[in-house]
Amino acid sequence: MAKLALNKSALSKEKHRKASYGRYLPSLEMKQKQLLLERKKAEEALQQHAHDIESLEASVYQKLPMLAVANIQMEGLVVVESFKLAEENLLGTKVPVLESIIFKRAEYGYLIRPHWFEELATSLEKVMHLKMEEQVLRIRFEKLKSAARTITQRVNLFSKVLIPEAEENIKKIGLFLSDQERAGVVRSKLAKQKKLVDAEGGQR
Template sequence: MARLQLNKSSLAREGRNLRTYERFLPSLDLKRQQLMAERAKAARTLAGTDREIESLRRQVGNRLPMLANLNVDLSDLARVTAVVVGSENLVGTQLPVLERVEVAIGAYTPMTKPHWVDDTAALLQSMLELRIRRQVEAQRLLLLEAAVKTITQRVNLFDKVLIPKTRANIKKIKIYLSDEDMAAVVRSKIAKNKHATARSV
């Protein structure tokens, strides 16, 4: 790291740096607050989706105990045919947004399947949609957590390192320059006194 120069140009440079840091810190902190609020919202949304999945799982268990019957072939009853995920820019962070999920119900003859297969197909479709929604929400939360961590590190760098260090540098330079000015005055007075003494002799 470069040694601190104790002169007026260095004082001016440190002053400019301090003004820059103090100007950027509030906007960085605002960005951090926005990301933290969005992270909390994403965590609540994910928790809500988890509750929906658990509720649907219990509903299936209560309404369709006959799913335990392995003699009824339910393979290919429902499958995901398309997932469209968009992107949202939140204060410089790209976040996924689920736009659409398409689930196709496999063709089956109602006369050859039990009556409860219709309910099973509808519930399976809902579960597939919820699972995909949960994946996107989990990814969104993960990205927000990383963004909050990064912006918090930047805020701390400005707030706890750069600004205090720059203030300390400014203080050090000012003290040095003040001491130099005082020493110059003292030297000037001593020289003046010597000159006056030399003249009187």
């Protein structure tokens, strides 16, 4: 770390640094507040999705109790054929958005298809849709969490390190210059007194 220069130029520089940090800090704090709010919204959306999935699965098992039978195979009944993700710029943080999903149902002959097939397939699609949304929401939450952590670190750097450091430097330089000024006044007075004494001595 460079040694602090104790002069008027350094004092001016430190005052400029403090003013710059002071102008920048409010915008950082505003962004921090907004990101923390978005992070909270993403967390709440995740919790709501988890609740929705649990409720939907419970509803499916209530409507279709035959699903509790171990030999009923549901694998491959509904699969994700394709999906489309978009990107949203949220306060400078790029987060994913699930735009659409296309499902594909297994082909069963009408005569061998159980009467509850359509309802089951529709319910599975709803559950899978919610679970994919949940995955995207989790990514959004993690990205916003990381962005909020980064902006909080910056706010702390400015408010707890850089600004106090500049203030401390201003104080140190100010005290030093004040001491130098007082010492200069004292030396000036002593010099005048010495001249007077020398003058009086010369007259004698």
